Amino acid sequence: MVTKIAWWKILLIAGIGLGVLVTLQDYRRWRWEETHKYGYGYESEGEAALPLSKLYLNRTLRVRLKYPEEWQITENEKFKPDNQGVFPQLERIIPAGVRVIAARWDEKLILTAENTEEGLPDIADTEVERLAGEGKILSREREYMSVPGLTLIVLTWEEEKGGQKTIRQRVLGKNEERLIILDTEVAKDEWDKYKNTIRGIYESLVAI
Structure with a gap:
């Protein structure tokens, strides 16, 4: 037994x-x-991130972020201070519901802003619907990140331009009535080269 x-x-x-x-x-x-x-690769960690040694500060949008010294920045003059060092108010340079580019880095990264009272979840839903209407379907679930003063929603999809596949990401964050948008586009076969640097930039974003 x-x-x-x-x-x-x-x-x-x-x-x-x-x-x-x-x-x-x-x-x-x-x-x-x-x-x-x-191709986002848990099986591949990608190349080491570039040092984020430069600081971008926008007092109108009340955000700052770090970026690589190698990336050339072009800033929108509308967001710069006047001769007395006073930064413009958001509503004076961005009408409600209009998106304006605040800065760009070598076509790899674009910072856009919008003046809106709409909540971040609703904005993200509308963004996904708009992308779907353009035939762009998210290639992974939306991702949520927390950085000082902001909750970020990351949308990822793929596009094909001139026979080349690219990976696109759009990061949405809300600082009071200020909608902060970070757009990045990288050739799919170069994603491993830049993904850790791009992720580091997202994580460096701070509301001030």
């Missing part, structure tokens, strides 16, 4: 162990297929 019970326990434990192994194997296969399909 003791022997029969012992064998029954051994068979039960072996069955459970086999089930766990099969589940883990299925998960690993699924994870590889997902990351391989979209």
